[in-house]
Amino acid sequence: MKKEDIKWTIGAYDPTGFLHSFPKSLALSLKVSNLSDNPEDIIATSGFAFRIWVDGKTLCPSAMSIFDFKLCHQGVENGGYTCTYIDRLWDEQSVEEERRLHAIKMIKEAVDSKLYPIVWDIGIPEWGLITGYDESKETLSYLSITGEEGNIAYTILGRREIPILSVTIPKEKTDKSEESILIDTIKLAIRHAKGEEWCENADGLEAYKALTDFFTTENIKDSFSFSTQYYLGTYASLRYHAWKYLLKASHTYPELIEVAKGYEEIYQNLKSAFDLVCSDIIHSEEMLMMVQNKVRSAGVREVTCIDLLESTPLLKK
Structure with missing residues (x-):
């Protein structure tokens, strides 16, 4: 063939x-x-746009693949x-x-x-x-x-x-409706945020602290490693698709407007942190603090987004 x-x-x-x-x-x-x-909707409806896993010790890239692989086919099915x-x-x-x-x-x-x-x-x-x-x-x-x-x-x-x-x-x-896909996607996002999916590393909302805490002079002495780009780049790109999916859904379900705005902010913070570690700016403690603040802000904003998703009337249908 x-x-x-x-x-x-x-x-x-x-x-x-x-x-x-x-x-x-x-x-x-x-x-x-x-x-x-x-x-592109499947990036969100599979649940992956809302996921985050972090090896807080070394930022080992393998953390991205240490999860229950059955989430792969379950995500396809969730997306219809x-x-x-x-x-x-x-x-x-x-x-x-x-x-x-x-x-x-x-x-x-x-x-x-x-x-x-x-x-x-x-x-x-x-x-x-x-x-x-x-x-x-x-x-x-x-x-x-x-x-x-x-x-x-x-x-x-x-x-x-x-x-x-x-x-x-x-x-x-399948004949799964767009509304059912959206509701089940929200449930996936909440479940992951609360750490209810199997993982050997920090995941969900707790992962933001592990990622923030890595950016210290003890861990990063002279320059930013490939792993810092890999982590920030992966989660910035994923949250971009969470934002775009929820933005589209908000045209039908206005209660999701604020959540979509929140994921836009999360994406922008992570993307800014990614741009910093990829830049030619001279590495310094001040720059590390800037990256930390961007990642911390993303994590704080995601907490509010998950709270909004948990209270959405959609989950009562």
């Missing part, structure tokens, strides 16, 4: 270049699979799509071959139907998109989150740098 020429440039808007790789891949899949006229999903985790080596072979069968059937799977750890340990396959060579073609295009052998799927298998394939639109 010839691979499709798919690029990130036709996918979701990414204001920092660090949008989380799962929802970014998911939005692109919906677009190129012709499943949605508004594929049917989905096939398969995974195999660290402690399931006894079913490694069985799950891998089944995943390859699923992937080939999907690509034959012009549906493009979201797969973990292709190119780098992030999510990316499968764009085709070559049965004669037994390889899958992929688009990595870095923009790299390449091939991975059937035998290597789920067995690369981080040997976990996760394949998510959106299939078709």
Whole structure:
């Protein structure tokens, strides 16, 4: 099966270049699979636009992928799509071959139907998109989150740098109403904010303190690391899509106007912090305080947004 020429440039808007790789891949899949006229909505309706995970000790990028992977297919379904999903985790080596072979069968059937799977750890340990396959060579073609295009052998799927298998394939639109999608998205946002999803690191509203506290002279001595850009860029881009989704919803549900404004402020604060750590301004304690204040302000504003979401009349329907 010839691979499709798919690029990130036709996918979701990414204001920092660090949008989380799962929802970014998911939005692109919906677009190129012709499943949605508004594929960027899924970044919010999957719940990811409202999530935050932070390794407060080192800002290890792997914190972005330490969550219950079943949130992947649950997010697709919440957004109003049917989905096939398969995974195999660290402690399931006894079913490694069985799950891998089944995943390859699923992937080939999907690509034959012009549906493009979201797969973990292709190119780098992030999510990316499968764009085709070559049965004669037994390889899958992929688009990595870095923009790299390449091939991975059937035998290597789920067995690369981080040997976990996760394949998510959106299939078709359901009859779930836009209002039901919105209500369930609000519930997802609240649940995550309160720390009710499994995570090994700081998450939800508590994660903002861990992120704020990292920006000290003890942790950052001479210059800002890639991880500081990665974290701030990821959460700025996610909150951008939370803002845009709620702004659109507020046209029908005016009670969400203030929440949308709040998420706009959160995005702007995180984006400003991101711009600071990416700038050529000489690193200083004063600059660290500026970044801290931006992140702290974002966290304080998100508390008020979650309070508003909890009190919205929509949840009483």
